[in-house]
Amino acid sequence: MGFENDLDLYLRARYTLIVAVTVEEERALEAVRAVCERGRRRCLAWDLADGFEALHADGQSGSLPTARDPISVIEQVEKAEDGTVFVLKDFHDCWSNPQVKRKLRSAAQRLKFTRKSVIVISPNRTVPEELRDEAVVLALPLPDRGQLDEVLGGLTATPGVKVGLTPAGREKLGQAALGMTAAQARRAYAKAIVRDNALDERHIEAVVQEKKDIIRESEALEFYPVHETPDDVGGLDVLKQWLRLRERAFTEEARDYGLPAPKGIALIGIPGTGKSLTAKMIGGLWRLPLLRLDVGALFGSLVGEAEERTRRALRLAETVAPCVVWIDEMEKALAHGGGDSGTSTRVFGTILTWMQEKTAPCFVVGTANDVASLPPEVLRKGRFDEIFFLDLPTAGERAEIVEVHLRKRRRLPADFDVTSLARDSEGYVGAEIEQAVVDAMYVGFNADREFTTDDIHTALARQVPLSVSQRETIGALRAWLREGRAQSASFAETREAESKFVVPLDPLEPYEPYEPDEPDEDQE
Structure with missing residues (x-):
């Protein structure tokens, strides 16, 4: 038992003030009782309602002290016989009292020459500045x-x-x-x-x-049901192959082979290309729990609350492991500045350190649209195993996306001209193609008939794709890929062969929809 071993070590080393961090008071008391019994120490617990009580049979020897307020408790601690361990419940509520803080600090300093220790059970790690040099913080992990x-x-x-x-x-x-x-x-x-x-x-x-x-x-973590499979995601063959290669990476068989658990991947790219859907698909493919980390929910109004929520959320993720931890829109989640007394910087640092140093099999999937807003340390090797770029889909990928959304709505792709839809959706991302299918369904539904290929063509023609409305932004993102900073999530040879289908890389070059070449007369 790690907690009990550490506690026993601290008591034998004569640590005078220990803050046991947990919401499980019963488990903490049981652990303290077990440690004191093994070390034949007298152990007394105190709370504001019932005063002092003995935690185990050996503690019954001698009369119990009497104290109804925090100051009297500290005075009784100093008067007690040597070798006694005191467990103070709810004492963290007294941290705001200057007199209590001063009294406890002085007592902790004087107890160094005795074998007496004070254990404060608290639900959070927040310790007053005045007591940090005297106190050691020991967290009780969730049960294994x-x-x-x-x-x-x-x-x-x-x-x-x-x-x-x-x-x-x-x-x-x-x-x-x-x-x-x-x-x-x-x-x-x-x-x-x-x-x-x-x-x-x-x-x-x-x-x-x-x-x-x-x-x-827990506010910061959300448990996502995982139903998506690779068949629900069109294209992205390189990424799917990479994931399938690691499908058994969290098994005991992989551990015995000597393989380390994969750390995670970053999915960078154009909005609407399926980054969030891919994160859900990984949980379904690997049959692991998917936890979404909402970094915005980590921040609270109290001093130290954000840091404590962050540590609690990451500990919970490690307890649930093996699991997939999804950090959506990293450029917003991990942005940090100096307008909040350094709170966001500390939260940012805690998450990055955890990503680098974690030993629990938590696979992190980070998604981002604006790579320019990401601090450089986020994408450093060691935090992610690979960085994938999700580009505008090729003609083949667009055909897959059309088929996926038709099947999703219980239609047979064979009943539609998927090839022409893939051609006419050049420059469209997956989310825009899906919306065109939905818009076509509304047209058919209101006309009391089945929607058709022509309805989807019409819906596509009405849309202005991101590759046109955000041409400069998309061009800059794709230039980042061309510089070799990430791996394409699609097969490189396929994308190169079909490069005529994608929007020009140069953001200043005018966009012209793809028109197939007219066949030569002698070829007809």
Whole structure:
């Protein structure tokens, strides 16, 4: 147990003030009790409502001190017998009191010459500036699979509960609960048991749903259902091949082979080319949970709140691992400036350091439209395994995109002239082609008939594609690719052969729709 081992080490090293960071007070108290019992230390807990109490049998020796306010508590700590460990609950609420801070700081300094220690259980890592030099912060991680299995065992041992879990099913149920606290997992298991008076593999999905609701409450992380497959994404063959090559990268077989878990990819490119859809497709292809990190939700009004939310969100992602962590629109999410007393800079630094140093199998997918707004350190090697550029789709890719959206709406591509649609949608991104199909469906629906190829052609003609309305911006993005700064997500030879289908790279060159050459008379 990492937390218990670290706590025991700190106590033996005579650390006088320890801040145990967790929302799981019961688990923290149990861990402190176990450490004190092993070290034969007397352990007393205090809270504002009930005062002092002994945490274990050895602590019953001697009378309990009396204190009803924080100042009296600190005075009793200093008077207590040597070798006593004090656990203070909710004491972080007293950080704002200058007298309490001063009293605790002085006590922590004097306790260095004793074997007494104070442990403050707090839900966040925020420690007053005056106490930072005296305090050590120790976070209690969320329960691992073994601890969750113990929680499950305690519930299934109840008489009358039918357990129909195979060893594999029990492992999947534990995997489904990863990311929950012990209390949350206990409630999820109990809910399933009470509803059906049994527990079997049918309840795995119910536990997953409970976890989705809990993760959603964390504000910064959102649990995305993954249904997309590579067949739902048109084109991008190089990227798909890269992903398929790493489909088994998170298995024990890969670990035994000596392969490290892939770190992540950056998807840079033109808006509407399928970057977000690709992020969802990766979760479906690899059958991993997809967590979207909403960096904007990390920021709070209190000092230190953003940094604490960031650390909590990243710890939660590591607990759920293996998983895919999606950071959408990185240029906005990881922009940092000096107008907020350095908060955004610290959050930015925390995320970048985590991306570089993480050991948990969290695969990061970062998407961005405006590469010029990204700080250079974001795309540095070591944070992403590869940087892919999603360009305007080629004729072949546009045909695939048309077919994908027709099948998605329960239509047979063979009933449409996909080739002509691919030709006439030159310079259009996937999102614009999809919208043309939807617009054509509205026309057919209101005319009480099936929509046709001509309806889609008409819808395409009405649109002004981004490659025209944002020609300079698109040209600059594609120039970035031509400079060799990223790998194209499509097959290079295909794009080169069909370069006549794409918008000219030079943003000043006028855009002219592709017109096929007239055949020579002698070729007719």
